[in-house]
Every structure is written in structure tokens, then in C-alpha cells.
Amino acid sequence: MSDVIDRPMLDQEKTAATRLKIIDCDIHPSIHSHSDLNEFLPKRWQQHLKEYGSHLRTPYIGTTPYPRSSPLIARRDAWPPTGGVPGSDLDFMRKQHLDPFDVEFGILQVLDLFIFSQQNLEFGAAIQRAINDWQLAFWAHRDPRLKASILVGQDGSDLGLAEIERCAKTGEYIQINVSPRANEPLGRRRYWPIYERAQELDLPLGIHVGGYGGHAPTGGGWPSYYCEEHQSNAHTVASNLTSLVLEGVPERFPKLKIVFIEGGFGWIPATMWRMDQHFERFRSEVPHLKRRPSEYVKEHFWFTTQPIDEPDEAKHLRQLIEWVGIDRLLFSSDYPHWDYDDARYAFKTPLTEAERRKIFNSNARAVYKF
């Protein structure tokens, strides 16, 4: 990291970005306002949204429990000149992100309206339907690089399954996204029908951090600060990974591909080591596991790279990448959010051309069958 001071853009960096044809697995589009959804949302639910709003397991109606580090958690330069919120203007997104980085495909991750965390399950399902339609109409149909996921709340699993069917029929969605903080840990049986269907449809299961499940963000309780909550995202992902592995989801659905999004990847090696370390001791509690936990991780799970870790020494990042495995990593920028990773500078350690290609493109190409 010592070479980053006062660094004009090097030619090689300019070309590195363009040469790569990046697949960005985490781009956040936003609605301008609720009315964007009107054409996709039945009157009854428009009215509901207006009168009752979002009912979440959080204290405030107008903002998140922990004030974020910037307005709408966005990069301050991502507000479109045309007005509207960051991520709401396709032209500006093209100009600021898709074109300069030569994004070959960008996977949309919608977080608007805390789509997975609505307490009223019917309302949640209606919003999810509307957002799923909106992703195609406002984004994927207007820019073929952008790919939509089927968002389904897994706690109303009948509604979720119906929505999967409805969307899958179109053949336009590339992933099924579920909440990371549902009523129960993600490995639990009640969610298996969704995993079974995802496997049958050969659609990866995407799990993007965020949302509110009502539990404290940490096992020790509620922190005071956003800087604690932000790091707890890594805990959420690690817990979900262990839940899915230990409940035997990869064992039961061996063709299911699971992608963790925006969890970073620093926590993965230690989580695998810890799972393996204690496996023998607890094996009789999880007799359905036929292999060591890390073996499932290395075959069935993928991880998007942002927010990337920034150890002081480049070799440490290198060691981390090798522990996780180059094949498991999918580049993501998190555009337009403040903790965004810039494809040119995020990996502050040398990668070979082949490794670069895998992380920035071909791993995702294989997972999503582009």
C-alpha cells in the first residue's frame, strides 16, 4: 500500500480496467420514488405503502437503526446530476461505472424498501413482485449488460415459491436472492423448498448482506456504533455459511450454488478452519455431514470480494486469497455505495493475468452461466 501516495493513473491501470471486461456481481439500482413501482404494484398495496409504510423490526420509520456514514450509504459523487438518488439514473450509472470499467455484466442487487424485512409477508411479497418486474423494465431491458435476480422473502415460503415460478418462466433472471436475516438461520429446514427449487431451476442462490431480522447484529448484543454494525455484516455471513453447511444444505442439494454478496472474504479461512477444527468433536451431532465442512465450502459457495480487506502488507492479502481459493471469488464493486471497491485499485497485491481473469470475469461467468 505504500505506493498509493500521489499516484496519477498509470497507463497499465487504465488498460487493466478495460482489458478485463469486468463482471460486477453487486450493483445497486434504486427507485427514484415509490411511484416508480406503481405500474407493478396493485392499488391495494400502493395504498398500504402510503398509509402503513414499511413495518420492520427496527426503531425508526424514516431511517436505519445506525446512521450510516454518508447519505443513503452512497458515494458522495454518485448523485446523478439529473436529480434522483444514487443508483436511480441508468445513464449516469453507465457514464460513471458501467462504461469506464467496461462492465460486461452487472448483477443488480436491490435493497430498496428493505425488501426482505417487511413484517407483513403479503406486503413484502407484493413489493418483491413489483421490484422483480421493475428490475427488468427499468434496467435489464434498457441495458442488456444488467442482470436481474428474483427477490423472494423466504419466510412466506409459499409466496416466495410462487414468485420464483412466475419469474423463472421468463428466463430472464440469473439468480434467486433471499434474505440473510430471515426468521431463522438460513440452513433451517423450513427454507429447503426454496433451495430445492433453485437447484432444479439451476439458479444460484444469492445472499446479500443487510436487512433486519430483529436479532442484535452481534452475539454479544446491540452495538452503539455504525462502525460496529458494519463489521457485523461479516458475522452475519459467517453464521449463515455455518448454518447452511451444518444443516447439510450442500449435502442435500448438491447442485445448488450459493453466492454470498457483500460479505467480503477475510473471514472465510478462519471460519473454515474453526468448522474443521471442531468437526470431530461434534460429528455425532451432525451425522448427515459426510465430509469435512470446508470441503462443502470449497465446492458449493462463492463469495463476492467487496469490501475487500486491506492488510498493511500486500503478501497478507495474497495469503488470504490463497486460503480462500481464487476459484471462489467473484469481483463486486457495490456501486454506488460508500464502501465501494474500485476494480483498478481494490486488489493491492499482485495477481497473475489468469487469476485476474478468474476473479474479475470467468468465475462469475461460470456460476451464472453467462
Added chain:
Amino acid sequence: MAVTRIDCDIHPAVGGTRTTLLPYLSDHWKEQVVSRAIDGLDLNSYPPSMPLSGRADWRPADGRKPGSDLAMVQRGAFDQLGASHAICNVVYGAQAVFDPYMAADFCKAINDWIAAEWLARDTRLRASIVVPIQAPDLAVEEIERRAGDNRFVSILVPSQNEMLLGRRHYWPIYQAAEKYRLPIAIHAGSAYRGAPSSIGWPSYRYEYYLAEAQAFQAQTLSLIYEGVFGKYPGLTVVLMESGVSWLPAFMWRANKTWRGVRVEVPWVEREPAAIIRDHFRVTMQPFDAPMDATSVADIIDQIGSDKMFLFASDYPHWQFDGDDPVPPHLPAGLVKQMCEDNPLETFPRLKLSS
């Protein structure tokens, strides 16, 4: 004494409130415990019969809890595992009861019991003060009560309580800890006030045990960001049975977040990793490292401070087989340091001659 080898984490077991602790309870709680059958307070975190809770050869033949028999603990921790000294950490449900006065009396009884029946019988033993974490003022009273007894070398608190440990609520405990040179020993164990992770209640004890590592991470961040070490610069925190290999990535992420969001906590003036290296220590069972020497060396290098590591067996917990609690592939110099120098520095009251 041949080699100094201080085992920083062993677990004597409380048989029960109506048995082990009864003689040490106040008259009121004696009567309550008996008349209401208040017992069975083993923490859900460590069911005694679970394999992890007791290695087979460390379980009393009569079916009592592992760690409940002094002679057996002496044979295991000292003769077999080669410790020269050992710190007793009594992980028991006294620290999880809801009634703060019951908690205080139970904790006091535990400390009296450990002093009378363990420390008094074997001068190689030391102990952590078990405090009623539910009520900081009562915890401070208990610390004051033990402060004159140097056999108590640290203060034991569970890793999952009613709130995160950095909160101001707990600061009187840290003030007393600093004053009496008692490090805070956070040991794995939950009061089950909330789910052990943000995603909810796990199905398996295995899963719960894995999540413990994250609770330690949350506690570490909480203590740092709430400004505890600025307020009590002499305070040391020991993470016990936390796992260790998560530290590097955890520190990187903490540094990264702090660089961008430190305006939230301007009293934190140094990178979290630097604060961790100065104020935190970890016991080395379990280490949770991969089995190859290169990776072990990398992890140690990434952590970046040889001072943080403390030798521990976690006896009678079943973390390893055989007679050597030192995780494989650690460099010899480090092993010596973690067995002697680091514990002596971490637990200043641990005077070997006493």
C-alpha cells in the same frame, strides 16, 4: 521447578448450588436454594455430557462433571499436560441468572469455594474472580473483596451477556480492574439473553460454538470503540477459548472501517489493530489454525505481536488429544514466550513464588 509453564485456562466444575456451593452461600440464599431447588445452573454453552466439555480420560469414573475433582485436575493439568501453574476459570450459570442479588451471592460463593477448596490446597493454582456481571456495582464489590488476595489474578466475564461489554454500564468494573491490576478475562459462554448471532438461534451446539468466535469479535470492537482503553489505559483483556486464527482478517477489517468512520468515535485515536496488539491477549486453545506449518507461520506473522499469545490447555475441555496442549507448528521461541513471559506480563498479580 523445572520449566515455568502457566496454563491460563482450566475449568474446575461446580457440582451444583445445593452441593458444592451450599456451604458458601449466605443464610438467605442457602434457604432459598434448598427450599426452591434452585440448581442446575450449568450454562447451556457447555452441557457437561457433551464431548467437547470433557475429554474421556478427564471424566471422573463416577459420572461427576469433568473438572470437579481436584486430584484428577492435578493429575491432568499438571502431571500429564506439564503445567507449572494454572488459572482456574469457573464457567458457571451464576453469571447468567436474572436476579442480580442471587447472582452476586452465587459468585461470591464460587470465589470462596475456589479459594478454600482449590487455591488453598494447591499453591500452583490461581483463579479468576467470578463477578456478577449483571450488576456492575455488585461486581465491583466482589472485586474489592478479593483484591487483597493475589491468588486471584483476573476477572472472569462471559462472552455473551445482557449487552456488549464496551458499554458505559460496565466501566466501574474496568476501573476496579485497572486499579487492582486484574485483566478482564472474557471466556466463551452465553447468558442466552439474545441469539448467538444476528441470524438467530442455531440448531446445533456445534453451530453455537462456532458463533462464539464472533461474539468475541463483537466484544473486542465494543471495548475499543466505546473508548474503554482511552479511559483505562492500564486495562488488559484476555480472550479465553475464543479461537485465535480469526484475528488477522478481523483486525484488517476493523482498521479499514475505522479509517473511514472514525468520526463516530473520535476518542479512538489509533488503529484498532494497534489497540488490540497492546491491550488484548488470547489463550491458545483452541487455535483453530490449519494443519500446515506455513499457514501457521503466516497467521502468527499477520497477527503481528508475539506478546498476545497465552498458553492454555482448556482442561478438561476436549480440544486436543495426547499430552501436549501446544498447537502444532508454533516456533519454539514463541512457545516459550506464551508459556512464561506473556502470562507473567498479562497477569501481573501472578507472582510465581506466592
Added chain:
Amino acid sequence: MTRHIVARTSEIPAGGNKVFGLDGRDIVVFHVNGEFFALLNRCPHEGAPLEKAACVARLTSPAPGIYQRDRVGEMLRCPWHGWEFDIRNGQSWFDPNRFRIRSYPVAVESGAELQKGPYVAETFPVHIEDNYVIVEV
């Protein structure tokens, strides 16, 4: 060192900034507390455009809950990851020696003074009655 006349002082509003291309670099000139500061318009971390940075106070604290603000507006908070930099010298708050933004000397001079030269402002008409921002690159 080349001295560039980049703008009339009135063109950069108080609390605002303006970006200039000088010698192939984007340089951003801030106008804060009546002074002008010139910095490379790229964050040393991942290259964010600093023209979008927030100008904030220098925030320190002797103890939890006590917020001491000074030099209001003289710290840049990067528009992306929020690193803070001293607008006067480009040094980062968290590691001033290792991470800093390249900064450039700035002067304000009157048109009358500038008429005497030497300066680089081939296409820049200088009027005696105005004041100008000069950046040395």
C-alpha cells in the same frame, strides 16, 4: 515549478471548489475560510474525485462523548470511504506520513501584480482590478 493562473478568486465560491487540468493532472482548488488550497483531485486510497469531498472540521476527542472541533472546514472527507485529509498539506488523519494527497502551493495575487509576470496563462485574460488564484505545479 510552473506558476499557473487558474481563476479569478471570485470564480471559486467560499466553501466550494473548482477543478483545473494543469500539466496533465486534475487539480482541485478549494476555497475555505477565505483561503485557497490546491490538491491533486484523486484520493490516494482508491482514486475518488476529491472535488466531491466534504469539507469538515478537524475532530478530536480527549474522552468518550467529548467532541472537539477545530479548523472547521479544513479537513477533507473523501467522498468514497471517508478517509480524512488535512486540506493544508494533504496529510491523512490516520497516517499522515504514509498516506497523503499531493498538495500544491497556492497564492492569491492582484491583477496589477500579475501584469508584471512571469506566469502561465496563455489564454487567460488578467485584469488589473481583479485578484487571481495562482497554483504552482
